[in-house]
Amino acid sequence: MDPRVANLKNVTDCESFAVSARERGAPDLADQARKRGIQIRAEVYGATSAVERECLSAVYAYEEVLSAKKGKRQPASRTWQMIKRLGIVPAVERVVTKRVVSTGFTALAEMGLMEFAFEAVILRHPGSFSSEATAISRDRLDAK
Template identity: 35%
Template sequence: MTHPAIDRVLRLIENSTDSKALRQFAENARKKGEPTVAHAAELRLYEILPSEEPGSFEHDVWRSIHALEGTLTNERGKTTRLGRTRQKIARVGELGTVTDLIVGTKKPSEGFTMLLDRQMPELTFEAVALRHPDKFDQDALDVASQRLQAASSTQTR
C-alpha cells in the first residue's frame, strides 16, 4: 500500500468499534505484508473487546488477556484461550490473579515474556499494575517496575 492509503486505513482503524472489521483489516494487512497496519488493527481490537469500562483496571486486565489470546490464535491458526488465567480470575478476581502473577512468582510469567516477544510491553500485567498503582501494594509495584525496566534494557541491547 502507498503511504496515503496506509494513513487512511490507520485512521479508519483508530476510530473503529467494529470487531469484525478490525479482524478483517488485520487479516488483509498480514496478507499484503503490512505488519504495521495489522498490528494497529489488532491493538484497536484488543481495546474494544473487553466489556468492562475503558480505562478501568478490569478493562486493562481483559485487554491484556484478549491480546495474548488473539496473538496466539493468529500464530497457531486455531483458537487459543488462557484457560488457567480465566479460571483463576473466576476464583479470585482480576486483582488477585494479577497480584499472584506479579509477586507470587520469582520469575516473570509466561504471558509477560510472550507479550514482550510480540512488542506489547504495555499489555503485560506488570504494566497494568503500574497504570493502576492504587490497587497494589508497594512490593507488587516494585516487582512490576523492575521487570519492565529489566526487559526494556534487554531489548535495547
C-alpha cells in the same frame, strides 16, 4: 491510531482489516487493528474501571499471542479461571507477585506487546496494586 482503525466497532472487522492491511503491505495498520480488537474485547467483557479494562486487555493480548503460535483461537484458560475465582485485579496481583516470570510476560515481550503485560498495567495504576507487585513489575520491566 489511524482513524480507519479507531472507527472499527467489532472484533471481526478488526481481524478482517488486519488481514487486508498485511496483504497490502501495511503491517503497522495491521498491528493497530489487532490492538483495537483487543480493546473491544476488554470493553465488551464489562470491566468496571480503567484498571480492570487494561487488565482484561492484557489477557486478550496474551490470547492473541497464544492463537498466533497455535494457528487457531486459544483461550488463556487458567488465567480466566483465576479471574473468575479471585476477581480481575487480585488475579493480576497474584500472577505478578509469583517469583517466577509468567509465560504471558515472556510471550508478550517476544511479540512486541509489552504495553499489554500485567507488569505494565500495574505501573500505570500503582494505586490499585500492592507495593510488592509494583516493585516486582518495575524490576521486570527494567530488566527487559
